[in-house]
Amino acid sequence: MATTISVNSRSVQILRIFVSGIFHVAGFNHLLHVEKTAKRIEQANFKGIAHLFGEPQWLIIISGIVMLLAGFIFLIGYKTKWAALILMGVLIPITLTIQVGQITTLGPLFKNIAILGGLLFFVLNDTSTSRKPI
Template structure:
């Protein structure tokens, strides 16, 4: 369930990068990101990372690494796009909630479902 927001966000970044880049450029703290690189390439790269991380999380494939990568991605996104404006307080707390979910997966991995759990079961010797 957590993966859906990352998959949709990644697709939105890739389908309409100019709209997302405009949001980044007009956000109060967007200069922190655009000082590193132009907005459009940052949006495309983050879209690819969000999509890959979201799909990996959905499939339970390298769950801990996917969650860690997504957390490393949403922290700067949150700081540059959602901080500094009262209008973005809802999305700010949404991202904080997402971070909590990602921290859970970093700590626990894919427990029962997913490719990580399947690989762990197939590695155990049968008795």
């Protein structure tokens, strides 16, 4: 049985804004630096994961667009749960491909894990501010 807790709605908005920021930055970086990002994939220990999904350069462009669109939808709080799921769907393969196996750079790995935790908060909780009366 789940326990209900009270959370300040302003803190939920701030969390949503902060978590969405990384996707705007990453999305623009993907679109502006396709070749540089593709080189990072090719140097990654688990680059085979990216290749399972297709040509890395196309994946970079598609993921950049998805991060920008879903990040904006998440930012404004529209269909937050779905936007969070989509962002998780982009972040997990990126994390597995680039950060996992890079033992010298654990910071980015745990940054992505923290971001996944923030997104999971919105997947597991109803954070809508307008509730219909019962």
